[in-house]
Amino acid sequence: MKILRGIEMAVIGYARVSTEEQNLDLQIDALKAAGCDRIFEDHGISAIVKKRSGFERAMKALKNGDTFVIWKLDRAFRSLHHALDMLEMFELRQIAFRSLTNQIDTTTPEGKFMYHIRFAFAELERNLISERTRAGMMAAKKRGKHVGRPYALSIEQIAAIRKKLCSDPKMTVRAVSEEMGVCMHTLYRALRRTG
Known part of the structure; x- marks a missing residue:
């Protein structure tokens, strides 16, 4: 808990992993070390899922002037568009944002700039992977290979x-x-x- 002008400000953390096999310990340890008062979690939920209960609870817990901390950008946001919308909402509510591994702190102009740049590159990388996957599937189909789940009947x-x-x-x-x-x-x- 930080105190600014006599008002207590919370530091809220959020951690997420996509599959049940993955572990949240690394993220939670980093968030605790960053001074988070409360940490909300989503376990086994993809970032592209619109309804993530842990993320929604974290957003409800944030008050004007609080700080929202994540381990890495892709842990919290579905896309560049979603990230930019959230940053705009954070700015309106005077909520500071920190991404630990991306070393982004939106309380500084440089941090805001890096936030936009890194997320643009992250989305570009996802799109390139998706494009390569589709191209590989098309090439396999042209060679007569079955793409997708195995057939139910032989x-x-x-x-x-x-x-x-x-x-x-x-x-x-x-x-x-x-x-x-x-x-x-x-x-x-x-x-x-x-x-």
Whole structure:
């Protein structure tokens, strides 16, 4: 807790990891060392998710004049646009912002400038990765490789299903799908895929 002009100002921290396997300890230790009075967490939640309960609680806890601290920019913000919107809101409410690993402190002009520059580069990097991933998937498709989840039914299973449907006129697609443990849509897609 810092005191400015006789008023207590809180230092609020926020930590997030994307998967259940990841650990928050590194971020929490850094936030505690930075003097955070309270730390809010989101565990196993992607940054692109709009509703993050820990992030929302941190935003509600912030009062005018407080400081919001994160370990790294991508832990809190979904995109450059989101980050800039939040910075504007922080400025309006006179909330200081610090990103520890990015060494950004918006109480200084240099810190504000670095905030904009670093986030622009972070978004560029995400877009380039996404573009390379799409290009790789297109190249794999052109080579005839299946892209995405594995098929629910193998070629052999589909052949057995066709044989069963053709040999027994009373056999329905519903009955076969229940027997195979797949939904009817999956079965129809598999039959269409194999001609």
